[in-house]
Amino acid sequence: MQISDFSLYLITDRHRTGGRQLTEVVRRSLEGGVRAVQLREKDLSSDELYRLALEMRRLTSDFNAPLIINDRLDIALAIEADGVHIGVNSLPVAVVRRVLGQGKVIGYSAHAIDEALRAQADGADFVTFGPLYPTPSKAAYGEPCGVSKLAAAASALEIPVIALGGISLANITEALSASIQGVAVISAILAAADPRVAAASMLKKIEEYAQRA
Amino acid sequence: MQISDFSLYLITDRHRTGGRQLTEVVRRSLEGGVRAVQLREKDLSSDELYRLALEMRRLTSDFNAPLIINDRLDIALAIEADGVHIGVNSLPVAVVRRVLGQGKVIGYSAHAIDEALRAQADGADFVTFGPLYPTPSKAAYGEPCGVSKLAAAASALEIPVIALGGISLANITEALSASIQGVAVISAILAAADPRVAAASMLKKIEEYAQRA
Numbered sequence: 297m298q299i300s301d302f303s304l305y306l307i308t309d310r311h312r313t314g315g316r317q318l319t320e321v322v323r324r325s326l327e328g329g330v331r332a333v334q335l336r337e338k339d340l341s342s343d344e345l346y347r348l349a350l351e352m353r354r355l356t357s358d359f360n361a362p363l364i365i366n367d368r369l370d371i372a373l374a375i376e377a378d379g380v381h382i383g384v385n386s387l388p389v390a391v392v393r394r395v396l397g398q399g400k401v402i403g404y405s406a407h408a409i410d411e412a413l414r415a416q417a418d419g420a421d422f423v424t425f426g427p428l429y430p431t432p433s434k435a436a437y438g439e440p441c442g443v444s445k446l447a448a449a450a451s452a453l454e455i456p457v458i459a460l461g462g463i464s465l466a467n468i469t470e471a472l473s474a475s476i477q478g479v480a481v482i483s484a485i486l487a488a489a490d491p492r493v494a495a496a497s498m499l500k501k502i503e504e505y506a507q508r509a
Numbered sequence: 510m511q512i513s514d515f516s517l518y519l520i521t522d523r524h525r526t527g528g529r530q531l532t533e534v535v536r537r538s539l540e541g542g543v544r545a546v547q548l549r550e551k552d553l554s555s556d557e558l559y560r561l562a563l564e565m566r567r568l569t570s571d572f573n574a575p576l577i578i579n580d581r582l583d584i585a586l587a588i589e590a591d592g593v594h595i596g597v598n599s600l601p602v603a604v605v606r607r608v609l610g611q612g613k614v615i616g617y618s619a620h621a622i623d624e625a626l627r628a629q630a631d632g633a634d635f636v637t638f639g640p641l642y643p644t645p646s647k648a649a650y651g652e653p654c655g656v657s658k659l660a661a662a663a664s665a666l667e668i669p670v671i672a673l674g675g676i677s678l679a680n681i682t683e684a685l686s687a688s689i690q691g692v693a694v695i696s697a698i699l700a701a702a703d704p705r706v707a708a709a710s711m712l713k714k715i716e717e718y719a720q721r722a
Contacts (some may be wrong), residue, residue: 342580345624367555370583373608374600385554387587395586 301331301362303478303502304495305458308335308352308473309484312486325485326359328495334381334403334480336366348377364403369395379403379421384411389418405460407438409449416455424480425449429469431483447474449459466495472505514544514575515635516691517708518671521548521565525699532564538698539572541708547594547616547693549579562588579618580610588617592616592634597624602631618673620651622662629668638662638692640674641684644696660687678710685718 306325310318322333335352337345349365353375356363358426365371369392372380380402384390392402404420406412412423427440440461441449450457456477463471464484471479481498488494519538523531535546538566549561550558562578566588569576575591578584592614594606605615617633619625625636640653646688653674654662663670669690677697678686684692694711701707 341598342595343598346600368583368632370581370586370600370608373586374604376713382555385556387555387559387583391587395583490697 302456302458303329304499305332305334305478305480306330306482306485306495307366307460308333308337309482309486310337312483314487318348319355321486322352322477322490323355324491325495326355326361328485328492329338329499330361330485330495331478332362332364334364334366335377338367342368342371344450345371348376349377353377362401364401372396372400381405381424387488389415389420393419396431403458404450407441409445409452412449412453412457418448420455422458422477423453424458424460425448425476426459426480427444429462429467430464443470443474446476448472450475465494465501466500468498469505472502478502515669515671517543517712518547518637518691518693518696519540519543519544520579520673520693520695521546521550522695523550526698529553530607531561532568534699534704536563536568537704538708539574541698541705542712543574543698543708544691545575545577547577548577548627549588549594551579555581555584559587560585562590565675566590575614577614585609585613586720594618596639602628602633608630616671619662620654625662625666625670629666635669635671635690636662636666637673638689639672639693641672642675642680643662644675656683656687659689662691663688669720673709676709678714681711681714682718685715691715 313321329360333356335349349371352363364379364381366381367386369380381403383405401421404415405424406415407423408424415423425446428446429440446459458478458480459471459476461481463479463481466478485494486492520536528533546564546569562584562690564575577594577596578590579593580599594616596618599657614634615626617629617636619638628636638659641659642653659672671691671693672684673693676692676694681692696706698707
């Protein structure tokens with residue numbers, strides 16, 4: 297896969313779809329142009345997560361989109377996902393690389409530049425960095441970093457940096473000004489009245505920005 | 510490893526050690542004769558479980574005892590455990606076998622004979638069967654099965670059956686009369702005033718029974 301696949305990276309949360317089926321919302325977002333999906337459902341048993349991940353594998357394959365599993369390396373191996381997305385509460389990056397092998401992608405959720413540099417040194421393929429803007433789902437990770445710190449992270453790292461946290465159609469162009477390789481979104485797409493339109497609108501902004509740059 | 514290693518199979522629960530360090534209690538139980546350890550700590554993050562599993566790996570290796578990880582195949586792979594112990598809420602047995610490979614052990618927690626037979630057909634190496642006696646930790650799995658149903662399970666299965674649920678020094682000989690290959694215990698050892706003495710006393714009963722049989 298290309299890292300350009302991550303220009304619009306959807307992170308799931310089935311509690312934030314307004315009661316709609318997660319698979320249906322993800323399908324609509326893929327139709328709208330989402331490039332990659334991270335399955336991030338922390339409150340499921342192993343068998344429930346496995347079955348949902350299998351559905352997501354079929355769905356993302358239909359769109360030729362990479363599927364990344366949050367935290368659970370075993371689920372990623374079981375369903376032949378394209379990689380895992382880990383963070384400070386996961387297995388160490390180097391251990392994940394050893395078990396997962398080469399050829400699979402490791403994303404890392406970083407909240408500080410030194411943390412992102414460590415993940416890069418340990419073998420991560422890209423990082424999400426944030427929270428960029430205030431957002432309830434990332435309140436536990438501290439104050440929003442803002443665009444200047446995001447730009448500093450993008451500049452300090454050799455691997456791609458994906459901005460995360462509170463990104464919407466209203467602020468995506470500002471986020472892109474930090475010379476990042478993509479944006480990760482949860483609510484802006486999952487909770488949208490029409491996830492297809494929301495994804496297509498964000499992708500249009502990304503493509504417009506790329507043409508200007 | 511030999512299946513005789515599972516004649517006294519300790520399942521961990523760090524909330525039931527009376528406030529003592531789990532690793533210290535497990536060390537004492539290994540000194541007393543515990544043959545195999547299942548790390549079963551369901552409320553830890555991946556990194557916490559990984560670090561605890563690494564400690565358990567070192568400890569069980571010192572005693573040449575197999576270490577089995579409950580549910581989390583990724584943790585088992587990461588620390589090179591001897592196998593995983595799964596159940597109805599885990600990844601399917603056949604999927605675990607595919608990811609784990611041959612040469613590692615798969616235990617399965619069965620609560621009914623048909624479930625145990627399915628696990629055997631799917632590739633499990635042994636089952637725990639229970640709850641045999643009333644026990645708070647297994648109340649969610651329904652009524653105790655009693656010795657006669659345990660004996661029926663042991664007779665129906667080709668793979669080893671380990672009895673589980675409420676087994677103590679007082680009833681272990683009755684449990685062994687069901688022609689099982691071992692007993693699994695939690696509180697009877699973890700919560701004992703002296704886990705070493707508790708394990709040694711249970712092992713003595715197991716050895717006495719084997720000599721009589």
